[in-house]
Amino acid sequence: MKKILLIAIAVLSLSSCMIKTEKKARNITVTGTGSIAVENKEATLALSVITRNEDVIKASEENAEKMTAVMKAITEAGVSSDSMNTSDYSIRQEEVDRQFSKKASIQYVVSNRLHINIKDIARTGVIIDAAIKAGANQMDSLSYTTGDTKEAEKQARILAIRDADQKANILVATSGLTLGQVVNIAEREDGYYPVRPTALLKGNGFNTPISAGTTLVQVAIDVTYELQ
Template sequence: MKTLMRAGVLSLSLAALAPAALAQTVSAPAPAAPAADSMFRATTLNLSGLGEVDVAPDMASINLGVQTEAPTAQAAMQANAQQMSRVMAALNRAGIEGRDIQTSNLNLNAQYDYVENQPPRLRGYQASNQVTVKVRDLSRLGAAVDATVNAGANQINSISFGLNDRSQAENQARQAAVRDLQAKAQLYAQATGYRVGRLVTLSEGTSYSAPQPPMPYMAMARAESMKDSTPVSGGELTVRVDISGLYELTR
């Protein structure tokens, strides 16, 4: 793993102390300043920082399915169900548990032939059943893909990678973000002749990014004729935490 730091957004607010109160013409005490006004009576820094951690994924999600056509809707759905049952069984044999297989799309559409100057002619029906498969062990990923293609899956739409447990990577990114924020606060305080007093507020956001190369269907469909399992590379995920903080400065 490697930790990266990048520059963030800065806004610097320097407010002069309020002038001395004018002499009172009556003996009644002056009203207390509103709490919200206290920020404007101090010098503050409003900064943002970020922390990034690159980590290898340990799980993947694949969207795949079966598409069939037949002269009638019933025949198209029946053929699709039979073919999809074989795909499900193949996934189970490849070590994928039922809790990690979820139906994501089910469609039945009429198919027409169009000829110029003639009404559309019904050719038949197309049934499509797609599932999202979570593979928790990446060593099983290539074998799982091959097994589904061999069993009749003819649609592989996408693959994405992730982490089974994101907490460790997130915490590392948080620490890096805090170091980035503190370094900026020290730098700007020194540059303006102040010292960092206290951290007033802190907020964060978390994101993940990983370039996902396209996975062409034809390359995947040829897997049934290959002796070796389909090679799939997970690359690295970038876990990023963005934070913002408000510091109070002192002389």
């Protein structure tokens, strides 16, 4: 019985020594970023024809006439009919104050919004001018797309890893330590930034200058290294 007790005490003592002498791993985590500019290839334009009249039929007829002219002008400017679609159509009432009358009158406001996919991005300004001249009187939105960004994302990740490695080496350069193996890599979900216009479209005789430029694909990665 005494032998068993002595063995147990010896094991506990050895375990205690091992716990006390165990070294805690030392790590460093840095964030690397990489960016690649990708040329925009297509544009998406949303514009509207808005008409007003105290007679709802007249307001809607005028709107239909103007939108027909707008769609024809856009087609003649080089956009196919399957690249256009009506995204919203509405009729609402609006009160109009009369300067010399105590009673306000009602007029009807008809709005027809057209969505246009422009595959030849260099003609964006031409198409906007054509639509305005034909009767479009409200610009709702203009956005750009780059198409496939997989290759750009791949290159941005490579740059992000290199950036993280450079930062980590600088941080430990004066510490007397050296970088060990990479123990963890995690890409941040918020590392993609798709809008950065930089260039101005010129020429072709149109009056509306449109900045299309490039989209910035950016990746941010957290890298954890061992310290030796």
